[in-house]
Amino acid sequence: MGIKEFIxxxxxxxxxxxxxxxSLGLWMVRRSHGVGEADIAVGYARAQAAMAYGMVFVFVVETVGVSFLLAEYPDIHLVMLVLDLYTVLMVLGLHAAAVTRPHVVGPGELRIRRGARLDLRIPLERIASARYDLRFPDANKSEDGVLDVAIASQTSITIELTQPVTVVSLLGRRTEVHTVRCHADEPQAAIAAIKKLLPVDR
Structure with a gap:
């Protein structure tokens, strides 16, 4: 990796x-990111909520336990306390991002999001079909041209495209996809909202 790529x-x-x-701030004031007045927000964070809160509980218990163990070593204790508190904050922040950055069905496009990691914009004219399709994709396997946006290891909506769209990963990798699979808390309602905005012949 070159210096420029690293930067x-x-x-x-x-x-x-x-x-x-x-997103933590938006979550505290119960606001969403990128959802306009004419848009429909499609939540997906419910499936991961139990796991997120469970992880927070475990990390809080660990923080307390480590504090007792390192009480006699104040310098090390301070370093570990900062790291542990940051970890708790990060887990909460990642869940908050999923809550406050839902999928968005808008008049001109569909936004498929996964917290703060992914924000894929799909023009409605490129959507051939949207259907309920419950799957549990293998994270270690991927299909060419297919994007799995799984939440809690599951997807419930499959969107087929007439033309591929470009997906940009967190680190900038670009991939062309013709099928997008994502999850929604209420998949049938999400599919109905998408189909309502598609041309009648689709």
Missing amino acids: TQTRRLAAHEGRWMT
Whole structure:
């Protein structure tokens, strides 16, 4: 990896961190990001909520336990306390990003999002079909031209495209996809909202 690429990826990671930190603030005031008055927000965070809160509980218990163990070593204790508190904050921030950055069905496009990591804009004219399709994709396997946006290891909506769209990963990798699979808390309602905006012949 060259220096230029390293700097670019570092900036991307810093921007990602800024997004989930911003999401914490939005979550506290119960606001969403990127949802206009004419848009329909499609939530997907419910499936991962139990896991996220469970992880927070485990990390809080670990923080307390480590604090007792390192009480006699104040310098090490301070370092570990900062790291543990940051971990708790990050887990909350990542979940907050999923809550405050839902999928968005708008008059001209469909936005498929995964927290602060992914924001894919699909023009409605490129959508051939949208259907309910519950799947549990293998994270270690991928299909050419297919994007799995799984939440809690599941997807419930499959969107077929008439033309491919470009997906940009967190670190900047670009991939062309013709099928997008994502999850929604209420998949049938999400599909109905998408179909309502598609041309009648689709």
